Amino acid sequence: MSTLAGCITLVTGAGRGIGRAIALRYARDGAKVVATDIDAETAAAVAQEIRSVGGVAEAMRCDVSDPAQSAAAVDFAIDRFGRLDVLVNNAGVVRVQPFLEVQPADWDYVHEVNSRGLFFAVQAGARRMLTQQPLAPGRPRGKIVNVASIAGRSGRPMFAAYAASKAAAISVTQSAALAFAPDLTVNAICPGIVDTEMWRKIDREWTSHDGRPVGSAWKDRQKIIPLQRPEQAEDLAGIAAFFAGPDSDYVTGQAYHVDGGVLMA
């Protein structure tokens, strides 16, 4: 039997990048997937990709900066499939700017999604998960997986608002793990420097600030990765499957680095 057979999962920001990789992996492991994204078309395309190989998936547009939309997405998953076992809060945004140039609107843009949005999505998921029976006796009633970042572990002068939002995501993970134990597990994944659209945007904005050629911010950051290859979205799928499945039932409140060895702590 597949590890996630019978599991109902919801992934935010599932239209591309890390969210897409997690959604595809969950489907491959036997889960039913609700793929949500602020971009309805990409969410629909991922759900279609899953169905095209025999999986079960639905898509929904959901802007996680609006708590009502996060609650509606959770309700949609439960209406459609009867329960929600795993909620992955993956949607995230970044803006690269020198510290002194960050305006209140920049701070809000990042935090409305990465920390405020994530907090209320956790709340929406937990509220419904706490009222359901576990999938099997002795198991948690549900599992929440938050995608944070190694940027939440230390300072980032060129994306200070982002780093703070990811530190908040780690903190929310710990508070939620305590608030909902023993009924739910809540863990975080901290990706490193991943080859997605997000890093292409970081590279464009960073190099335009300091006048380096496009591509050089990405290239420079690669030099600090002990495993000596760029991290791919798919590199995050295994840990996301672990946090969703029964092997992590005794793990909660953790933030796990999947970064090729950049951070060791």
Ligand SMILES: NC(=O)c1ccc[n+]([C@@H]2O[C@H](COP(=O)([O-])OP(=O)(O)OC[C@H]3O[C@@H](n4cnc5c(N)ncnc54)[C@H](O)[C@@H]3O)[C@@H](O)[C@H]2O)c1
């Ligand atoms: N790429 C990296 O190097 C890296 C490193 C550490 C952490 N992360 C985190 O991983 C997560 C995924 O990043 P990625 O690299 O796949 O980024 P990405 O930009 O490629 O994809 C992000 C997805 O989130 C969606 N999204 C953006 N705002 C949204 C909103 N308000 N509501 C719902 N969906 C929204 C986008 O449409 C997109 O599909 C993010 O939380 C990011 O901060 C990424």
